[in-house]
Amino acid sequence: MDLQTIWFFVWGLLWALFFVTDGFDFGIGTLYPFLGKKEEDKRAMINAMGPLWDGNQVWLITAGGVTFAAFPLFYAVMFSSLYSALMLILFALIIRGVSFEMRHQVDSPGWRKLWDTCIFLGSFLPALLFGVAFANIFKGIPIDQNGVYHGTLFTLLNPYGLVGGLLFVMLFMVHGAIWLAFKTEGEIHDRAAFTATALWPVLLVVAVAFLVYSWFATNLYANYMANRSLFVVIAVTVLALLATRLFLAKGAFMKAWAASALTITGAVFFGVVGLFPNLFPSSMDAKYSLTAFNASSSPLTLKIMLVVAAIFVPIVLIYQIWAYKVFSGKITEDEMMY
Amino acid sequence: MDAMLLSRIQFASTTMFHFLFVPLTLGLSILVAYMESRYVKTGDETYLRMTKFWGKLFLINFAVGVVTGITLEFQFGTNWSRYSAYVGDIFGSLLAIEATAAFFLESVLIGVWIFGWKKLSKKAHARTMWLVAFGSNLSAIWILIANAWMQSPVGYTIRGGRAELIDFSSVVFQKFAIVKFLHTASSAYTLAAFFVMGISAYHLLRKKNVEFFTKSFRTGLGFGLIFSLMVFIVGDINGIVVAEKQPTKLAAMEALWNTEKGAPIYLFAWPDQEKEENTVEIGRIPGALSFLVKHDLNAEVQGLKDFPKDERPPVLLTSFAFKGMVGLGTLFILLTLYGWFKRNKLLESRGYLKLMIWAIPLPYLAIQLGWIVTEFGRQPWIVYGMLKTSDAASPVASSQVLTSLVAFIVVYTLLGIAGFTLIIKNARKGPQDEQEQTPAIEDAQVAEA
Numbered sequence: 200m201d202l203q204t205i206w207f208f209v210w211g212l213l214w215a216l217f218f219v220t221d222g223f224d225f226g227i228g229t230l231y232p233f234l235g236k237k238e239e240d241k242r243a244m245i246n247a248m249g250p251l252w253d254g255n256q257v258w259l260i261t262a263g264g265v266t267f268a269a270f271p272l273f274y275a276v277m278f279s280s281l282y283s284a285l286m287l288i289l290f291a292l293i294i295r296g297v298s299f300e301m302r303h304q305v306d307s308p309g310w311r312k313l314w315d316t317c318i319f320l321g322s323f324l325p326a327l328l329f330g331v332a333f334a335n336i337f338k339g340i341p342i343d344q345n346g347v348y349h350g351t352l353f354t355l356l357n358p359y360g361l362v363g364g365l366l367f368v369m370l371f372m373v374h375g376a377i378w379l380a381f382k383t384e385g386e387i388h389d390r391a392a393f394t395a396t397a398l399w400p401v402l403l404v405v406a407v408a409f410l411v412y413s414w415f416a417t418n419l420y421a422n423y424m425a426n427r428s429l430f431v432v433i434a435v436t437v438l439a440l441l442a443t444r445l446f447l448a449k450g451a452f453m454k455a456w457a458a459s460a461l462t463i464t465g466a467v468f469f470g471v472v473g474l475f476p477n478l479f480p481s482s483m484d485a486k487y488s489l490t491a492f493n494a495s496s497s498p499l500t501l502k503i504m505l506v507v508a509a510i511f512v513p514i515v516l517i518y519q520i521w522a523y524k525v526f527s528g529k530i531t532e533d534e535m536m537y
Numbered sequence: 538m539d540a541m542l543l544s545r546i547q548f549a550s551t552t553m554f555h556f557l558f559v560p561l562t563l564g565l566s567i568l569v570a571y572m573e574s575r576y577v578k579t580g581d582e583t584y585l586r587m588t589k590f591w592g593k594l595f596l597i598n599f600a601v602g603v604v605t606g607i608t609l610e611f612q613f614g615t616n617w618s619r620y621s622a623y624v625g626d627i628f629g630s631l632l633a634i635e636a637t638a639a640f641f642l643e644s645v646l647i648g649v650w651i652f653g654w655k656k657l658s659k660k661a662h663a664r665t666m667w668l669v670a671f672g673s674n675l676s677a678i679w680i681l682i683a684n685a686w687m688q689s690p691v692g693y694t695i696r697g698g699r700a701e702l703i704d705f706s707s708v709v710f711q712k713f714a715i716v717k718f719l720h721t722a723s724s725a726y727t728l729a730a731f732f733v734m735g736i737s738a739y740h741l742l743r744k745k746n747v748e749f750f751t752k753s754f755r756t757g758l759g760f761g762l763i764f765s766l767m768v769f770i771v772g773d774i775n776g777i778v779v780a781e782k783q784p785t786k787l788a789a790m791e792a793l794w795n796t797e798k799g800a801p802i803y804l805f806a807w808p809d810q811e812k813e814e815n816t817v818e819i820g821r822i823p824g825a826l827s828f829l830v831k832h833d834l835n836a837e838v839q840g841l842k843d844f845p846k847d848e849r850p851p852v853l854l855t856s857f858a859f860k861g862m863v864g865l866g867t868l869f870i871l872l873t874l875y876g877w878f879k880r881n882k883l884l885e886s887r888g889y890l891k892l893m894i895w896a897i898p899l900p901y902l903a904i905q906l907g908w909i910v911t912e913f914g915r916q917p918w919i920v921y922g923m924l925k926t927s928d929a930a931s932p933v934a935s936s937q938v939l940t941s942l943v944a945f946i947v948v949y950t951l952l953g954i955a956g957f958t959l960i961i962k963n964a965r966k967g968p969q970d971e972q973e974q975t976p977a978i979e980d981a982q983v984a985e986a
Contacts, residue, residue: 250652253603254645257636263610264633271625271699278614279931285615286941289608290948296604297952300597304959346618347932496626497701504630511637518642522649525656 202501206269207478207491209508211471213265215464217258218329218367219374220519222463223456224252226375228295228322229368232315234379234394240387241315245299246535247382250526252299254519256292268504272346272494273478280340280348280479284332284355288325295321303537326371327364331355334363334409337417337470339482342489349483359416366409369402370466373443374459381452384529392447395455399444406440406466418480419473432472436465541930543938544616547945549912551608553905554949558602558956560904563677563722564729565595566643566670568756573663583749590968591733591753592666594960599647601956605949610636616938620919620929627693627702628683635679642672677725678718685714687920688911689782700923713778720775723768724907727869728900730761734876735897736964738890741883746967751883758876765869772866773829780830783921784839785848786914789855791826793840800826800838805860808852813842850916858909865903872896 227244235241267274278285294317302314338359341349376395380388410433413419423429439461446455474480478494481487495501569592576584610632613621621629649657650665657665691711692704702708737754740746780787787793792808792815793800804820824834831838841849872893879886919926 246652250648253648254641256607257641257644260607260610260636260640261633263614264629264636267610267613267621267625267629268633269629271629272622274614274625274629275618275621275931278611279616279618279933282615282931282933282937283940285611286944289611290944292607293604293948293952296607297600297955300600301955301959304597345932346622496629497696499705500626500630500702503702503705504633507630507634507637511641515637515641515645519645522645525649525653 202498202505203491203495204476205505206495206501207475208471209505210262210265210269210478211467213258213262213512215467217255217262218371218463218467219460220255220258221252222326222371223375223378224248224255225322225326226371226373227379228318228375229326229372230375230379230391230394231322232319234376234387234390235315238311240390242535242537243383243387243530244379245302245318245537246530247379249299249535249537251522253296254522256296259292265504265508269496269501270478270489270491270494271496273489276342276346276348276489276494277336277479280342280346280350281332281355282348283352284328287352288328291321291324291328293321295325299537323368326368330364330367331360333367333467333470334360336479337363337413337419337474339417339480339488341483342479342481342487343483344487346487346489359412362405362409362412366405366466369398369405370459370463373398373402374456374463377443377447377452377456377459381456382530392450392452396444396447399447403440406437410469413473417473419470422473422475429472432465432468436462436469439465540616540933540935540938541927543935543942544612544930545926547938547942548609548612548616550942551605551612551945551949553908554953555602555605555609556904556908557901557953558598558605559677560725560728560900561598561732562595562602562673563670563725564727564760565591565598565732566666566673567726568729568733568760569595570663570666570670572756573666577659577663583752586749586968587753587756590749593963594736596647596651597956597959597963601952603644605952608945615941616931616933617919617929618931620924622699623924623929624690624700624920627686627690627700627708630702631679631683631686631708635676635683639672639676639679643669643676644672646672674722677722681718681721682709682714684911685711685717688717688915689713689778690920690923700920713782716771716775716778720768720771720907723764723771724900724904726764727761727768728904730757730764730873731869731893731896731900733757734761735894738893739965740967742887742890742894744884747884749968754883755880758873758880761869762873762877765866765873769866769870772863777830777832780838783915785841785844785850786855786910787830788839788841788843789850789852789914790859790910792852792856793826793838794842795840796837796843797840798827798837799824799835800840802826802829806856808856810849810852848917850914855910855914858906858913862903862906862910865899865906868896869900869903 227248231241231244235244263274266277298314298317298321302311302318332355335355335357338357341354343349373395376391376398379391380395383391423433439458442458443455443462446452446458476491477488478491479489496504569588572584572591573588575581576588613628613632646665646668650662650669653662653665686708689711690700692702692707693700694703695701734754734757737750737757740750741754776787779790791800791802792806794808794813794815802822802825803815803818804822805817806815806819807817808815826838827836828834830836841852875889876893879889883890915921917925917927919929
């Protein structure tokens with residue numbers, strides 16, 4: 200396999216890792232106003248992601264950095280095209296990040312309420328907008344031969360984009376509810392487990408709708424039709440989604456979470472496999488599309504970065520998994536920091 | 538206003554804001570790790586309380602630093618897409634390495650440190666903070682290598698309408714990058730030292746937690762003395778490197794218009810960019826500039842008139858920022874030296890303690906001035922001698938940039954107010970546990986005995 204192809208799939212993998220790890224934080228944050236009835240519930244929810252969210256978020260920085268390093272032209276055109284959407288995401292992430300630290304600093308209901316709202320918006324908006332952005336990439340973006348974007352923020356909010364956004368929100372809510380159930384005990388645990396189970400059929404409907412809609416709205420299936428064995432990606436994703444429900448019914452939350460993580464990875468790869476070799480297809484003319492081959496870095500940079508990734512991504516995974524293990528027990532009152 | 542100018546204002550203000558928090562992270566992480574290690578080694582509870590108190594201030598600062606850093610990486614794409622497409626082959630890989638090899642370490646382990654007090658052994662917990670300190674400083678190394686490349690592009694060739702990497706190690710190990718890191722890191726450690734000394738001085742003046750804050754002050758003092766000297770020495774080497782690689786920046790720093798042998802330094806000069814001369818020049822030291830940058834009183838130094846008008850940086854701003862930075866750097870050495878002689882009589886040196894409270898913001902100012910010299914002094918280039926800033930911006934509507942700029946100003950102002958208010962509030966409160974147990978007066982008696 201050539202370097203560009205390898206990097207294309209590494210690129211997809213890094214985004215998938217971001218959605219798997221920070222995805223449950225987004226999900227918990229989105230469920231926060233609905234599940235956090237009492238102050239102690241809210242604190243349990245924040246502390247369930249407390250030690251981990253910061254490290255999770257770095258997968259975004261890594262995915263962004265690797266996009267820059269491996270496909271600089273794509274990085275330049277994508278982020279300038281999606282200017283307003285990306286800025287909204289970044290502001291939301293800023294607000295989410297400080298909320299955890301700020302909320303417990305002043306003991307007043309008004310102050311806490313302010314940061315409660317910020318936690319919700321800072322989690323819900325990125326979940327929705329990442330979904331919208333990726334669905335639009337699957338569909339094609341109006342860019343001309345100079346990589347100049349012909350549209351606005353609202354161009355992205357088309358029906359297919361919105362279904363993509365909804366899919367991400369649902370995936371993350373289920374993912375987050377499972378993590379919360381895994382980390383907590385008592386009332387909040389029961390509520391989280393119930394929520395995951397209740398949201399699951401909705402997720403199933405949205406996921407199937409997205410798969411069907413993609414047939415009509417995108418060219419993703421062209422690769423699948425050309426090579427039928429690729430359908431295994433979709434099959435695995437659907438099986439993982441079914442397994443999630445199965446493990447939920449058994450109360451095996453760790454396994455349910457892993458199945459949900461596989462579902463998210465599958466959803467990303469459903470698109471990535473369908474896109475190849477396009478990174479940023481143009482909806483104006485296929486000639487203007489940015490691909491793994493016309494937008495990549497030089498072979499030397501790709502080689503160096505591949506060595507860097509092959510060394511450091513496993514190392515990061517090792518100490519991140521270690522951190523997850525350190526905090527895999529149920530949260531107790533005396534270890535709540537927020 | 539056009540999108541390019543708005544993007545410049547946005548990038549400058551968001552980077553400078555981010556860098557209000559970065560230096561304290563770089564320096565205080567080391568000090569907190571040192572305090573915790575002392576606790577593990579000696580079993581002295583004061584060091585544990587110091588770790589918790591300074592650690593709390595560290596975390597508030599860290600939170601604001603982290604969230605404001607995220608936007609920077611993406612602004613290269615959103616606002617500087619032509620730059621990104623042109624140099625991404627080199628510049629992008631440096632940012633990607635920073636995230637993978639360094640930023641991950643500090644971000645994952647900071648969570649473990651905050652929540653891991655009861656989950657890890659004392660030794661392992663202290664080690665976590667050392668790794669946070671290592672990660673954040675390693676992160677600074679990669680970012681500064683990337684910045685150094687913008688100042689002094691090396692190891693590339695222009696191919697297919699963009700800069701392509703041909704020699705990775707010359708990018709990573711160039712002298713410019715090494716000196717830049719040492720200068721930035723030692724200035725950050727100086728800032729952290731003054732932060733610790735200033736807050737300790739506040740409490741020592743009130744004779745509260747005397748043992749606690751005497752220990753803290755001395756920890757900061759030793760650190761501050763070493764690194765305020767180092768920042769000066771490395772700064773001098775930095776000048777030599779700038780003279781070699783960025784002659785227009787050096788000439789602007791010293792407001793030197795004509796190429797001359799035995800080039801002087803002026804204690805004060807008011808440059809006029811249009812007239813190409815200094816309207817006021819006071820305190821001429823002949824040969825000083827030649828000596829500083831070439832170690833030869835008679836060496837030739839290039840003046841600004843050697844370069845086309847549209848390739849000169851804003852001279853007034855660059856030179857004033859440079860003089861301010863050097864003046865402050867000198868003051869830091871004097872303040873820490875004086876403190877070293879008073880280190881056993883801190884409580885009686887009330888005037889000095891008061892001065893040290895007021896000195897807290899000064900390293901912040903010096904560091905910002907330093908970045909003004911670095912970044913404005915590089916103009917009109919975004920990559921020195923290779924790509925102009927005016928050719929680097931994204932083809933986006935200026936209304937979009939204006940909207941995001943206004944949003945940044947609002948959000949960052951609120952963040953800044955919240956962050957600094959919380960730091961000041963917690964700093965004033967002092968270590969809570971002890972205050973409840975021992976009244977201030979007893980504490981003072983202990984210290985006198």
